[in-house]
Amino acid sequence: MGKGGRHMRKTLQKYSAFSILLMLVVLIALCSVVLNLTDDNADFADMTTNHLYTLSPVTLDLLASMDSDIYIYATEGSSGGNDMIARLLSVYKREGSHLTVESLDPATNSGLMAQFEIPTTDSEYVVVSNKSKTRSKVMSAESMFITDDNGIPTYFRGEQMITGAIQYVLTGAEQHIAVLTGHGETSRSSISLLLSSLNDLGYEARIVRSNSLSLSSENDVLLIMAPSMDLSESDASYIRDFLSKGGRAVITKNNVSLSDDGGLDLSAESTPNLDAILASYGLSVNQDLIISDDISGSSLRPTRLVIGGADVDGGIVIDECSSIAVREDVDRKLRITTLLSTDDTYYAKDISKGRVDTLTKNPDDLSGPFVLGALAEKNGSAIALFTSTTFMCDNDISIMGNKSLILNVFASLMRRDEVLTPAYKALTISSSVNMYSFPRYMWMFLFVIIIPTVIIFFGVITWSRIFRKK
Structure with a gap:
């Protein structure tokens, strides 16, 4: 091996370990970000085609002007909560300083279920109420979707209904x-x-x-x-x-x-x-x-x-x-x-x-x-x-x-006090197929096991070739 080749080998020996270590650190950081995005309680960026989880200026202005506490309760049916509605409610919780969003278990909260006159069925409901629970609006999760003749959801009107309910609870109008x-x-x-x-x-x-x-x-x-x-x-x-x-x-x-x-x-x-x-x-x-x-x-x-x-x-x-x-x-x-x-x-x-x-x-x-x-x-x-x-x-x-x-x-x-109701949003294939609908454990498996294993495998092979003497 010539002088130039020996110099190159020494340079690679010096930096290869550091490079692999740096890649692993970056990978761990990326993994942490992805897991945070897929955490149900974490903030996340809305990557859906029609911005299903981005509140309109109408809603943001309403939340910013609120000076009374509003409570939003979400029940779960036998099949679990609706993920789209849960995501949307997490955005309301993040943007509204006077908003409290809580889950409502029918099995342990029969009193509230009766007070809000929520049907005792396996369906899911969202309730918007004032603090004293003297004024409230009950909405079924099913009603937040418009379906076609085949029963396939084509529009999501969650923001329209939730914002309208908040306006009603605040004003009584x-x-x-x-x-x-x-x-x-x-x-x-x-x-x-x-x-x-x-x-x-x-x-x-x-x-x-x-x-x-x-x-x-x-x-x-x-x-x-x-x-x-x-x-x-x-x-x-x-x-x-x-x-x-x-x-x-x-x-x-x-x-x-x-x-x-x-x-x-x-x-x-x-x-x-x-x-x-x-x-x-x-x-x-x-x-x-x-x-x-x-x-x-x-x-x-x-x-x-x-x-x-x-x-x-x-x-x-x-x-x-x-x-x-x-x-x-x-x-x-x-x-x-x-x-x-x-x-x-x-x-x-x-x-x-x-x-x-x-x-x-x-x-x-x-x-x-x-x-x-x-x-x-x-x-x-x-x-x-x-x-x-x-x-x-x-x-x-x-x-x-x-x-x-x-x-x-x-x-x-x-x-509603000069505030127009936000429009509902069309659902597309890409509206529901996005990084938030990908199971959390799959992201963990991909970023914690698969990708690090591949990087380490090829890193070891590359390193061994560098140190191999001819």
């Missing part, structure tokens, strides 16, 4: 969906599934009747579903006053509906009082019928529209719509946002004469895009207008696009 009746509206029973979903989010439905309206601009969202008769003068005056105080409303106005024999019913009554309220927000419903020019060989009728997807499962499905005319120039404080619209493959049939001779496109038919849903806001008040009710009714609310649209509309309109 319950949010209501005020369903207007007395004008031939779509029946409440037709939207029972929607009202059930809203109830899961903490929004109670109640009936308000014509000529005896009682609404709170702070705690109510008014729902007017396709009235077949116009509002009375007194009702219209009350609703205008409700809106002027910052009230919010969801309104559907149908010019066209499907008759019992499958034909089109174009006999909608005029509603000048309701139209005047809409016009004051820059909205009006055109006398037309929107038709799809491309149903791609499906069995859908041309007036059953699929918006934003290639098929029923991938978009929003809405029936027998008219277009909305938008005018922001009626009030300089008015802001209008499109909630639902078509592309230019749709066309409009004029129905002002009360009939449609053919659904086939004619040269004089207007082409899209058309606005089918819009949100108009001014001076703290808002109206969300749609030209069909079917997408929120029981027959179609199970379509994920429909449910997502209407629940997000209601969530955005809800007011």
